[in-house]
Amino acid sequence: MRILALAFIVITSGCASMPPSPPPGSPVQQCCVCKHRRDFACLNVRVTPATPRAVYEGRPYYFCGESCLCEFQKNARRFVPDAGR
Numbered sequence: 001m002r003i004l005a006l007a008f009i010v011i012t013s014g015c016a017s018m019p020p021s022p023p024p025g026s027p028v029q030q031c032c033v034c035k036h037r038r039d040f041a042c043l044n045v046r047v048t049p050a051t052p053r054a055v056y057e058g059r060p061y062y063f064c065g066e067s068c069l070c071e072f073q074k075n076a077r078r079f080v081p082d083a084g085r
């Protein structure tokens with residue numbers, strides 16, 4: 001079990017902007033910027049009140065960090081190819 005816990009820490013610490021201790025049981029969304037980049041280390045985002053988010057075309061999107069939020073706000077259509085259809 002200790003090896004598993006260590007591996008988990010190594011994987012999650014790759015994402016510097018992850019909240020330090022997300023509350024258990026909070027919903028998980030995918031960071032659409034990381035999905036677009038195939039950056040799977042930061043793909044899953046736990047939704048907390050502190051999670052960076054944006055609403056685009058009436059739908060909420062969640063991000064693993066402020067940098068992904070900035071990228072999304074610069075060119076949201078790039079990361080949401082089916083928006084506006």
Ligand SMILES: [Zn+2]
Pocket residue numbers: 031032033034042063064065068
């Ligand atoms: Zn991201």
